[in-house]
Amino acid sequence: MHELSVCQSLIAQVEAVALQHRARAVRSIRVSVGPLSGVDPDLLRRAYLLARAGTVAGSALLLIDRPPVRVRCQSCGCESEADVNHLVCARCGDWHTRLVSGDEMLLASVELDADDPPSASLKQAATP
Amino acid sequence: MCDSCGCNITSGNKHLVSDGGRLSRTADGKAAVTVLKSLLDENDVQAGHNRAHFDRHSVLAVNLMSSPGAGKTALLEATIDALRGELQIAVIEGDLETENDAQRVRARGVPAIQITTGSACHLDAHMVHEALHQLPLSGLDIVFIENVGNLVCPASFDLGHHRNVTLLSVTEGDDKPAKYPVMFRAADLMVLTKTDLLAVLGDFDPQRAEAALRHLASVAPTIRLSARSSDGLENWIAWLRQELAAQRRRVIQGTTARPAIQPDGHRQHPETRSPHPGYVFLPAKS
Numbered sequence: 001m002h003e004l005s006v007c008q009s010l011i012a013q014v015e016a017v018a019l020q021h022r023a024r025a026v027r028s029i030r031v032s033v034g035p036l037s038g039v040d041p042d043l044l045r046r047a048y049l050l051a052r053a054g055t056v057a058g059s060a061l062l063l064i065d066r067p068p069v070r071v072r073c074q075s076c077g078c079e080s081e082a083d084v085n086h087l088v089c090a091r092c093g094d095w096h097t098r099l100v101s102g103d104e105m106l107l108a109s110v111e112l113d114a115d116d117p118p119s120a121s122l123k124q125a126a127t128p
Numbered sequence: 129m130c131d132s133c134g135c136n137i138t139s140g141n142k143h144l145v146s147d148g149g150r151l152s153r154t155a156d157g158k159a160a161v162t163v164l165k166s167l168l169d170e171n172d173v174q175a176g177h178n179r180a181h182f183d184r185h186s187v188l189a190v191n192l193m194s195s196p197g198a199g200k201t202a203l204l205e206a207t208i209d210a211l212r213g214e215l216q217i218a219v220i221e222g223d224l225e226t227e228n229d230a231q232r233v234r235a236r237g238v239p240a241i242q243i244t245t246g247s248a249c250h251l252d253a254h255m256v257h258e259a260l261h262q263l264p265l266s267g268l269d270i271v272f273i274e275n276v277g278n279l280v281c282p283a284s285f286d287l288g289h290h291r292n293v294t295l296l297s298v299t300e301g302d303d304k305p306a307k308y309p310v311m312f313r314a315a316d317l318m319v320l321t322k323t324d325l326l327a328v329l330g331d332f333d334p335q336r337a338e339a340a341l342r343h344l345a346s347v348a349p350t351i352r353l354s355a356r357s358s359d360g361l362e363n364w365i366a367w368l369r370q371e372l373a374a375q376r377r378r379v380i381q382g383t384t385a386r387p388a389i390q391p392d393g394h395r396q397h398p399e400t401r402s403p404h405p406g407y408v409f410l411p412a413k414s
Contacts, residue, residue: 002248002249002250002281002284005248005250006168009167009168009170010167013163013165013170017161017163021159031167033167036309036310037284037310038280038281038310039167071345084309085305085306085307085309085340085343086306087309087345088343088345095342095344095345096347097345098345103313105166105168106163106164106167107164108162108164109160109161109162109164110161110163111159111161112159113159114159
């Protein structure tokens with residue numbers, strides 16, 4: 001139900017990126033939306049078609065990554081996949097776990113048609 | 129800082145930026161820009177401003193979430209009565225329509241700002257910011273934000289508050305935490321309400337509800353109470369006093385607290401988030 005709000009925020013961010021890189025158009029937008037993010041991918045796609053209209057992303061493809069729900073057990077250290085409403089350790093069954101992935105709601109990247117390369121100040125290391 | 133040092137790169141999204149990953153090159157494009165910011169970044173920046181505003185006034189902000197009719201307003205009425213003369217309270221009310229809830233709160237002698245969202249199913253940080261313009265925080269101890277009755281959308285929006293409280297009334301199913309995991313994972317405290325009805329209902333098992341919460345890997349405490357009979361209310365009041373004391377300590381130390389759920393990436397370095405991170409540019413390979 002709140003996917004339109006999410007999409008409007010997404011488009012605002014994409015417009016800022018496009019402006020910063022003097023892009024003529026946005027080709028694609030990749031987002032990462034985990035099952036525990038509270039965002040439904042199908043609703044997001046539909047809301048996106050409304051939100052992108054008339055913007056620099058008017059014809060941009062929306063690519064949605066779905067990272068799996070994974071937890072790390074604080075008791076035995078095991079990392080395992082889990083269900084959204086059963087975030088317990090697959091090995092020992094303990095519920096004292098931390099989510100490793102699955103609640104992402106990220107704008108991952110934007111693919112642009114740009115006239116000029118971006119300024120050198122924007123070139124930063126991407127790996128941790 | 130999070131968005132430029134790479135600490136928000138988790139095992140779930142690492143493949144997006146690692147060498148040879150799908151996004152380090154484009155098929156025929158000129159540029160691919162890796163951003164790695166929350167889809168709700170705009171909201172989160174505003175939420176940070178709201179929280180700083182609360183902190184400047186040493187006010188504890190508590191967000192109440194539940195289904196419609198779970199007893200949020202009734203709990204607020206009982207809370208106002210219980211803390212009268214001890215703590216100064218104000219309420220921000222969120223509803224699709226009507227000033228009914230704000231009027232109920234004002235009738236108890238407490239300032240209330242009503243946000244009518246029209247068709248929006250949740251409050252966001254900008255709406256709360258607008259409400260704060262009408263609500264002087266000087267002299268206040270606790271601001272309650274009563275969110276729109278909805279077990280889905282409000283969980284995704286940081287309003288700039290410090291604690292999330294999720295109410296579950298015993299007239300609902302005790303499997304609600306399993307059905308709405310995003311909402312219940314966001315709870316810093318789960319309150320089971322209307323417990324005076326447990327005896328006549330018979331099919332709601334508080335222990336099952338609490339077990340369902342634990343299955344979400346939540347360590348949040350739970351409180352059982354009835355706003356009508358006041359049974360268990362003292363535990364809720366004690367929790368509020370404890371949270372207010374913690375908030376005052378944080379203010380002295382110059383720190384703050386975010387509600388239970390840290391959006392992806394903030395989890396690892398919650399204190400180092402920059403509202404205006406630099407973008408990471410990856411040149412497209414031909």
